[in-house]
Amino acid sequence: MYEANPSPKVVPLPELKVKPQRKRAPRPRQILLTNRLIGWLLPVTIIVIWQLAGQADLLNPILLPTPLDIGEELISMLQSGELMRNLGVSVWRVVLGFIFGGSLGIAAGLWVGFSVKAERLINPSLQMLRTLPHLAIAPLFILWLGFGETSKILLIAKGSFFPLYVNTFLGIRSVDNKLFDVARVLEFSRWQMIAKLILPAALPNILLGARLSLGVAWIGLVVAEMMGSSSGIGFIINDARALSLTTVMFVGILIFALAGKLSDSLVFWVEKRLLRWRDNYEGEGGH
């Protein structure tokens, strides 16, 4: 009948003679392009003004070097291989800390999510630890484990743990009870309940947690590398500060910004692919 028919016959409408509208609605492709470019508007304007102000000698180059100077520094650091080597070290620390802390966070979130007993047992303690700032914990880690890799990775792991823990827990507890009834009627096994109902339903929250965790992992990295390290992007910044090499400091900050954005985009892309089924408001003027 009316809705069961996937391809209703389209009756061509007779062509109407209407005056062409003066203002034509922009085509989808144009909207897409504008939407993409609009994010660049603000940073590009600021950089241009910054460069012009620097060239007009309005800025002290020791405090605020011009974008072009920073760009030159970036190229020379890339050519010497110094940047890539330190970036490699930093990325390795973040990835290791994130995987270690994040997987523990998911595991704890699943456990506490499934069991009210586990929630009563460990959730209060974990919530207390959650609010401890990195800077307060870092000296202790260094005291216990020294300046080696372990203390750094542990600090990053500590930061990555909590957003994934909290959001996994929340995701499991917000599964619709009505769908549980359906699963019981359909005779889902215990394993199928977890794999085919709870995990897919909690996935949006888990992915949000992963995104937040990755952000915190980068912050943990900076703290760890600036507290004491002989390699990594944080070390470059700290070292340059001691030598008043402002351009190098800027390059380090720029690298952090890019790496943070890139890892965030990566999770966002995964999210978009895995959550295609969602039916959410996407904001006005979205596509």
Added chain:
Amino acid sequence: MSAPSLIIDQLNRTFASPSGPVHALSQIQLTVKQGEFITLIGPSGCGKSTLLKIVAGLDTEFEGQVHLNGKPILGPGIEKGVIFQEPRLFPWLTVEQNIAANLSLKKPEIKQRVQELIALVRLQGFESSYPRELSGGMAQRVAIARALLRNPEVLLLDEPFGALDAFTRAHMQEVLLDIWQKNRTTMLFVTHDLDEAVFLGERVVIMNPRPGHIREILSIDLPFPRTRTGSSFQELRRLVLQAFEKVDGPAIDPGAGI
């Protein structure tokens, strides 16, 4: 006549509430034959949904006996297919995957059955659509196909078309009758719509509240397909309505499809 399939004997259900126990179902006595289409009608609060939940095995805190094909009902299971008021599909699965749910579409026999059911509920072309892309009626048909894939001994429907507009509802009733005539699954259909009860049921069970009990069971001896406008249909409809009017107070909610 066919053998009895569902036997409900001396069923009582009491809920605890802060203001004392509430008697939701009292002395329910009902025998449903194999392949029979029963509609349950009554005002809200008459316990018809509670009765359905008990038969579904989702509520086991009752007194009395409920047997399906000789076995007591101890919990939910695929032999008792349930269609809820809302479709309750898994939003992250496509139509095809929702029907299969915990069964694997990689098995050719499952895949083929799913295809047949999609054709039966007239959803060809929507196999890979997500629930958000479906209308209410289409989503409810997916839920019906999902239950039918498990070859239930009885299909329990709890006001399944209540949220649909009148045209879609009429269409869905025909789809359901079509399925029933092809599969001969025993149907227990809860509704608060008088026309729906008379149009679908071979017998109409009329329930009343406080406490929920069966007031009358009317046989609708009209051949299928039925027409709503026929004089015998209108006569039977009047009989059901009369059964309600015998009761003191407002027996049926205003706007309950009468």
